[in-house]
Amino acid sequence: MASPDFDRVFGALADHTRRDIVRRAIDGREGVAELAGHYPMSFAAVQKHVAILERAGLVTKQRIGRRKVVRTNLHGLHAARRLLDRYEDLWRDRIDRMTDFITNTKETET
Amino acid sequence: MTVTAVKKDPSALTMTLDAEFDAPPERVWQLWADPRQLERWWGPPTYPATFTKHDLAPGSRVEYHMTGPEGDQPKGYWDVLEIDPPHRLVFRDGFANDDGTPNDDLPRNEVRMTIEGISEGKTRMSIESIFPNTQAMEQILAMGMEEGLTEAVGQIDAILAEQRVA
Numbered sequence: 001m002a003s004p005d006f007d008r009v010f011g012a013l014a015d016h017t018r019r020d021i022v023r024r025a026i027d028g029r030e031g032v033a034e035l036a037g038h039y040p041m042s043f044a045a046v047q048k049h050v051a052i053l054e055r056a057g058l059v060t061k062q063r064i065g066r067r068k069v070v071r072t073n074l075h076g077l078h079a080a081r082r083l084l085d086r087y088e089d090l091w092r093d094r095i096d097r098m099t100d101f102i103t104n105t106k107e108t109e110t
Numbered sequence: 111m112t113v114t115a116v117k118k119d120p121s122a123l124t125m126t127l128d129a130e131f132d133a134p135p136e137r138v139w140q141l142w143a144d145p146r147q148l149e150r151w152w153g154p155p156t157y158p159a160t161f162t163k164h165d166l167a168p169g170s171r172v173e174y175h176m177t178g179p180e181g182d183q184p185k186g187y188w189d190v191l192e193i194d195p196p197h198r199l200v201f202r203d204g205f206a207n208d209d210g211t212p213n214d215d216l217p218r219n220e221v222r223m224t225i226e227g228i229s230e231g232k233t234r235m236s237i238e239s240i241f242p243n244t245q246a247m248e249q250i251l252a253m254g255m256e257e258g259l260t261e262a263v264g265q266i267d268a269i270l271a272e273q274r275v276a
Binding site for chain 1: 112113116118119120121122123124125127129131132133137138141147150151152154219235237239241243244
């Protein structure tokens, strides 16, 4: 289970499994099959989660000898976090302006 | 406080934000459907937006530019994907070249906006902003929207290290 610290770093994650995969893959020691062993779901389902993370640039698959391990891309993960923060600010500002505009037009109507 | 909830999911590159307004859904919809109203809030006061083409229909392209304090005019566009007045608007927001054509080198993000009435004269608007990949995000960051990435990566390493010990 993720601790509150982890929650704080990555914010509210919609998908627990993907968050957990990102956490486990920090060490980059396990392949998809080993990762799948941690979850009560099919290998295919875990593989799908890994593929989503890989496409997003949040994990990469690396060859170590004959094995292929999944490794978290900390740089990408952090960029994601920062950009989402930036977009939160952007939209909060926009919503403030929307609210002001609605309020002002209401006053002129009455 | 009109923003009632924010959810950020870095593993899905998605930010969701809910806001409530003391206005009926149709009024909130006008903020998007009327370009002159849209211009009042899309850009910050230092970079007000001007919408030069605004036809909200699936497959159509909305065009706008912002005007900066130095007179610089960065251009942008939306590709409208879905529309259901006054409840839903989905579009891809991207950067455009000086001649108005989409700049495919720069990242786009998909915005899914929904509006629903929650009680008499009260409306909830939800914004979901989705990015294609972290590379796109890094690119936006590199464009000066955010600094201190390297330093921050050091911080995250430290926090993750604590996490593993715990």
